[in-house]
Amino acid sequence: MPPETSTFADFQHWQAILQAMEFQLDENDTPSEHSTASPPFLQPGVYPFDVARHPRLKPLSTQHLKDLKEKNVNAEPCAIPVFPRDACIQNLRRARKAAEEKESSPQRAIQGHYSEVGARTHFSSLLLSQLCRVGISDMQAHHVHKGQYLLCRIASGPVREEGVVCFAVEDPAGIVAITLKIHKYPGTTWASTAALDVLFPLGTLLAIREPMVDLSTTPVPQGNVSVYSPADLVFVRPLDPILRDVKWEIPATPPVSRSAAEWKETGNLHFKDGQFYVAAIAYTKGLDVDPDAYILKLNRAAACLRLEYYSIAMVDAEAVLSIDEISDDMRLKARYRTAQAQYGLANYEGALHNFAQCLTVTPGNAEAKEWTERCRRRIHERETGEYDWGRMFRDAQIPGNAIDAEEFIGPIKVGESARGGGRGIFVSKDIKAGDLLLVSKPVVVSFPQELRGLDYELGANLITLETDSVCRQSLITKLVTKIVGDPGLQSDSATPPDLRQIKLPIDVGLIERVIAYNAFNLNDVTRPPCFACTKNLYRSSSALYLLPSLFNHSCSANSTWCNFGDVLVVRATRDVAEGDELTISYIPLEGSCANVSTTYLDRDDGLYQHMDKCDCPECEADRLDGKQACERRGVHLARLRETPEWTVKRAQGLVCDMDATYPGGRTRGRWASARARLVLAEAIVREAESDLERLKEAAREAMKALEENGIVVLDKSMELGSTEVSVETSEGGATLPIAIGDAPIWSDVGTCVGAMLRISSIFHGQGDLGMAKRWLDAACWCESSFPPSKPSKTYRTPLPVLAIQSMGYTLARAPGAG
Numbered sequence: 001m002p003p004e005t006s007t008f009a010d011f012q013h014w015q016a017i018l019q020a021m022e023f024q025l026d027e028n029d030t031p032s033e034h035s036t037a038s039p040p041f042l043q044p045g046v047y048p049f050d051v052a053r054h055p056r057l058k059p060l061s062t063q064h065l066k067d068l069k070e071k072n073v074n075a076e077p078c079a080i081p082v083f084p085r086d087a088c089i090q091n092l093r094r095a096r097k098a099a100e101e102k103e104s105s106p107q108r109a110i111q112g113h114y115s116e117v118g119a120r121t122h123f124s125s126l127l128l129s130q131l132c133r134v135g136i137s138d139m140q141a142h143h144v145h146k147g148q149y150l151l152c153r154i155a156s157g158p159v160r161e162e163g164v165v166c167f168a169v170e171d172p173a174g175i176v177a178i179t180l181k182i183h184k185y186p187g188t189t190w191a192s193t194a195a196l197d198v199l200f201p202l203g204t205l206l207a208i209r210e211p212m213v214d215l216s217t218t219p220v221p222q223g224n225v226s227v228y229s230p231a232d233l234v235f236v237r238p239l240d241p242i243l244r245d246v247k248w249e250i251p252a253t254p255p256v257s258r259s260a261a262e263w264k265e266t267g268n269l270h271f272k273d274g275q276f277y278v279a280a281i282a283y284t285k286g287l288d289v290d291p292d293a294y295i296l297k298l299n300r301a302a303a304c305l306r307l308e309y310y311s312i313a314m315v316d317a318e319a320v321l322s323i324d325e326i327s328d329d330m331r332l333k334a335r336y337r338t339a340q341a342q343y344g345l346a347n348y349e350g351a352l353h354n355f356a357q358c359l360t361v362t363p364g365n366a367e368a369k370e371w372t373e374r375c376r377r378r379i380h381e382r383e384t385g386e387y388d389w390g391r392m393f394r395d396a397q398i399p400g401n402a403i404d405a406e407e408f409i410g411p412i413k414v415g416e417s418a419r420g421g422g423r424g425i426f427v428s429k430d431i432k433a434g435d436l437l438l439v440s441k442p443v444v445v446s447f448p449q450e451l452r453g454l455d456y457e458l459g460a461n462l463i464t465l466e467t468d469s470v471c472r473q474s475l476i477t478k479l480v481t482k483i484v485g486d487p488g489l490q491s492d493s494a495t496p497p498d499l500r501q502i503k504l505p506i507d508v509g510l511i512e513r514v515i516a517y518n519a520f521n522l523n524d525v526t527r528p529p530c531f532a533c534t535k536n537l538y539r540s541s542s543a544l545y546l547l548p549s550l551f552n553h554s555c556s557a558n559s560t561w562c563n564f565g566d567v568l569v570v571r572a573t574r575d576v577a578e579g580d581e582l583t584i585s586y587i588p589l590e591g592s593c594a595n596v597s598t599t600y601l602d603r604d605d606g607l608y609q610h611m612d613k614c615d616c617p618e619c620e621a622d623r624l625d626g627k628q629a630c631e632r633r634g635v636h637l638a639r640l641r642e643t644p645e646w647t648v649k650r651a652q653g654l655v656c657d658m659d660a661t662y663p664g665g666r667t668r669g670r671w672a673s674a675r676a677r678l679v680l681a682e683a684i685v686r687e688a689e690s691d692l693e694r695l696k697e698a699a700r701e702a703m704k705a706l707e708e709n710g711i712v713v714l715d716k717s718m719e720l721g722s723t724e725v726s727v728e729t730s731e732g733g734a735t736l737p738i739a740i741g742d743a744p745i746w747s748d749v750g751t752c753v754g755a756m757l758r759i760s761s762i763f764h765g766q767g768d769l770g771m772a773k774r775w776l777d778a779a780c781w782c783e784s785s786f787p788p789s790k791p792s793k794t795y796r797t798p799l800p801v802l803a804i805q806s807m808g809y810t811l812a813r814a815p816g817a818g
């Protein structure tokens, strides 16, 4: 592992796998669980970026990113230009006013910006009592004020500028003010100015632990205090001992006080707006005013369930449950939320008990019955590894959907890897091709559907020197937010945290590196694989997983992965012996789009941030073929993709050209050549009409394509019309015309399935339904074994629907499809 790589090991205590849950706010009183409508910011199925309306930022050039990195590393300490208090405050008030006007404008333009990832950040692990006070005039730029804290007061309304919350702060001396810039703070992504006012009200006293000062250069040089760890921002209470002997030159205007009922209203408003963190803070502030207002606790439990802060939700709901003098309705809600928190914590038995209690009170409660069923299904999945893939597939067809499924860990274990050092995943017993290895829920996930109609942020990644997609970028704040509410993810602390006073130091720099090296661009099982899409800055979804982060890479991997919504599923692509390492491919190797990786040359480009060069058998074989041959292969593949229809003559030329790019006589792993052969098979079928000999020739080319992909063809018989149809599906592959144990080293699943379907259709066309079915079975086996489950990809099959049905298959249709 390169020294700067941060992977999973850096978070020693990541254990919690949390479930997404559905709630909606009850108008009058408390948030209710009686609806499963999504909040307005997340609309599964709706794609947010309308190219015509929203200008999109382009990826930054590598040179630009290198320059940014250089500037960041080499910034020298210097004095900051100090701004008179009033000038600084006026400046930020103007920005705030502009933000409010923009919010209220119906035609507001959506803006994008880049945010640096992997730049210098800082966090303090010292207590306030271990630090000494520093004044604004004594601070320096590009400097972390170690051993010091800045005591200050919020002097202008907060505003979000380029993804950072900014406001003016003044210190007790009151002569100068400085801009406080808060990065990645929970609840601030897409927060309205009203929401920011809940988090950072005017007049609030703050202590910034070990402040880091930087200098922005536009439009005029200006010093800013940048806060990266939410714990570095200490909300100082009026009676805090650090205020003893402090005299403020300018009289204080304390934050506006509100009653508990007003805080409840404020919280409900933000809950409805999908701002669950802000809502939770508003309820907490209400509880500060009236600790007995248990409805606020119940509301906070609902907000925390939405934030996946299940332990806080549980504590709140149980606290309400323990009160004697509450109404039956409130008790029911408290029990319901306790049960949902238990479900989120994967304590399905506990949740079952509480849902059963709810059902004794309201036996007809359909939601409680549904939750009970969900608990049972999760227990079954956990115990057996059996999933309802059809249901998951259907749910995943709505883009942006979180899928309800329990985790499963197959016969695998973590061990020390020979691949670049570090750890890897190994099999703990012999496994077969197609075996289910892992089903994982994400720690955090981001879908483009979340960003509907809102300003967006791309990552200027100084670690990978790439531009990160909108969803990849949003994982950073999501992970910070998750850790804040569930410190068990980062430490072994079991105590639910106080959201108002975040105590756990968070190293945003580490989080950025963890995401850079471990996050997955989701590979949607309901859509054909497309490398261009996974690289698309606006369309690709992104997520961080626990155990899957430990898989090392191989281009000729023995496992494959894909996503049902946010759920990641890994299966073996071939038989693997106990003790062998399992690998996945970090880069898509197949697909029909232009950017698919073709040879070691472009694969190296896609992998450079992880390794100097991939040493898998495919890359080694490509290297033996030579750079020039690989370049030529890339050109032929591009030609293949770009040409819509081939004549036999031209397709034969393509096969010859492709063959010449394997000068060493390589026999396996020739997937590029296999594609050319399938093109030839299709061209022959088009020109053959009913010429039987030519059709046989096409089938033989398709079989060769399979062999070039590493598939062992057991039955090459081309004697047509000899077998009767049997509608029973082949058991265990016994009648398949291919070997299934010795699965391909490098398989291009699309080409393999396409070739098998073509062979099947040739037999079918000649009335040999028996052979047609055996090849159709083979196609189904191939398709369901290499991707995680069936049904998965969609193929344009040469077999008519009636033919497929006549062979005992039922065709699934996408909802809404014609």
Ligand SMILES: C[S@@+](CC[C@H](N)C(=O)[O-])C[C@H]1O[C@@H](n2cnc3c(N)ncnc32)[C@H](O)[C@@H]1O
Residues within 6 Å of the ligand: 001, 002, 005, 007, 008, 009, 417, 419, 420, 421, 422, 423, 424, 517, 518, 549, 550, 551, 552, 553, 554, 609, 610, 611, 614, 615
């Ligand atoms: C997702 S992590 C995999 C787990 C990692 N080995 C660990 O110990 O945490 C990715 C990192 O593993 C290393 N790695 C993965 N596959 C590799 C390979 N084929 N050759 C060299 N290093 C590899 C690289 O450092 C890469 O950035």
